[in-house]
Amino acid sequence: MSAHTHAHLHVHIPKVRTLVLVWLALICLTGMTTAVSYLELGWMNIVIALLIAVSKASMVAWIFMGVRHTTSLTKLFVVAGLVWLGIMILITASDYNTRNWTYQPMPWANNPAGGLSK
Amino acid sequence: MADTVVPAGPETAVEDIRLKHHFATSAQQMDADTLGMWTFLITEVLFFGGMFTAYVMYRNMYLGAFASTSQYMNVVLGGTNTAVLICSSLTMALAVRAAQLSNRRHQILFLILTMIFGTAFLVIKGFEYHAKWVEHLVPGFGFQYEPAQYAHHAQILFFLYFAMTGMHALHMVVGLGLLTYLVVQAYRRVFSANYFVPVEMIGLYWHFVDIVWIFLFPLLYLIGHRR
Numbered sequence: 001m002s003a004h005t006h007a008h009l010h011v012h013i014p015k016v017r018t019l020v021l022v023w024l025a026l027i028c029l030t031g032m033t034t035a036v037s038y039l040e041l042g043w044m045n046i047v048i049a050l051l052i053a054v055s056k057a058s059m060v061a062w063i064f065m066g067v068r069h070t071t072s073l074t075k076l077f078v079v080a081g082l083v084w085l086g087i088m089i090l091i092t093a094s095d096y097n098t099r100n101w102t103y104q105p106m107p108w109a110n111n112p113a114g115g116l117s118k
Numbered sequence: 119m120a121d122t123v124v125p126a127g128p129e130t131a132v133e134d135i136r137l138k139h140h141f142a143t144s145a146q147q148m149d150a151d152t153l154g155m156w157t158f159l160i161t162e163v164l165f166f167g168g169m170f171t172a173y174v175m176y177r178n179m180y181l182g183a184f185a186s187t188s189q190y191m192n193v194v195l196g197g198t199n200t201a202v203l204i205c206s207s208l209t210m211a212l213a214v215r216a217a218q219l220s221n222r223r224h225q226i227l228f229l230i231l232t233m234i235f236g237t238a239f240l241v242i243k244g245f246e247y248h249a250k251w252v253e254h255l256v257p258g259f260g261f262q263y264e265p266a267q268y269a270h271h272a273q274i275l276f277f278l279y280f281a282m283t284g285m286h287a288l289h290m291v292v293g294l295g296l297l298t299y300l301v302v303q304a305y306r307r308v309f310s311a312n313y314f315v316p317v318e319m320i321g322l323y324w325h326f327v328d329i330v331w332i333f334l335f336p337l338l339y340l341i342g343h344r345r
Contacts, residue, residue: 011148013218014211023208030200030335034193037340049336057329064211065325066318074153081160085167092171096178 012069022063029056136313148315155319159326166330169282173337176274183271185342187279190255192246196339199242200331206235207328214321217304217314225304225317232324233297236290243287247280256280279338286334289327296320 033052037045061067067078141147177184213228254262257277263269300320303309309317 011218014215016212016215019208019211019215023204026204026207027201030197030204033336034197034340037193037336049340053333053336056332060207060325060329060332064207064328065322070152070156071149074149074156077153077156077160081156081163084160085163085170088164088167089171089174092175093178096175 012066014063014066018063022059025059026056144312151315151319152322155322159322162326166282166285169278169285170333170337173278173282176271176278177341180268180271180274183268184275186265186268187272187275188340188342190250190253191339192249193339195242195246196335199239200335202235202239202242203328203331206232206239207325209235210321210324213300214314214317217309217317218311220310222304222307222309225309226301229297229301229304233294233301236294236297240287240290240294243283250276250280282334283338286327286330289330293320293324293327296323 029052033049036048036052039045041048061078067075137144137147141150209228209231213225213232216222216224216228250256251259254260255276257273257280261269261273261276263272297320300317303316
């Protein structure tokens, strides 16, 4: 092919087989996450669902989006994006989950006798 | 009088007109394009991430109400849509590959297949939205909910449901517009092994939208229908 005589770009061209295998894995994992959601596993349900979602997303990013063959700088940017997402969720959660740790006077909840109702 | 002799310039300078003058090589241009696209996608991660954060907080506060909404979600349609989007990601990846190999026919074929899958997704989503409307599950528009003690908090979930899937669907519509542009350009023989940056970048966008749905599906459809 003339692709090699003129091309300045030495890009990695994925094999069809690789792409189809990833597609197959994604379809299987979709079936798996649906099936597992019908089982009663308590808090493990959400853990398994998220683990499957993260592995699916990683496969799409790594193979379909070609992160595998990008520069280190691009990889660093991808990781940085996830770290910022983590910061947003973590700090929001630490706010909401600690709001009742400190004493808050709530005069509207007082009993008629004057003391705090609780 | 003799014609002015045109001095022979460096051939390499005009070899690829698509190499912008501020880049040294096509490879450098490609790296910069990829990095720029990923920077945009990170802003998208944080944009959707805001809604995901809201989801996480309210889910922790009102888990019972959120879990009870699963009975109103159509898992068959949601699961089908997940599969449809995964198929569209495969055809998109194959379209990028065809562009890299200068295979114009396959490129147009796979781009159109991607558009067909994308459209199928939106049509299925439309049926789901219609069902929600008929069942009075659109927040703010005569919202009715059983069990009644969860009505108020379930409305929060349905608000998030429409905000997140709606914003996702909007991204799909934008993606379909971009794909239309790619098909036209591919038809005009713009892309080849020398130049396929737009195909690759719009491919990244399309895969990103797929990833958003990969998280939306378990979080919105599969929360608690085992109960």
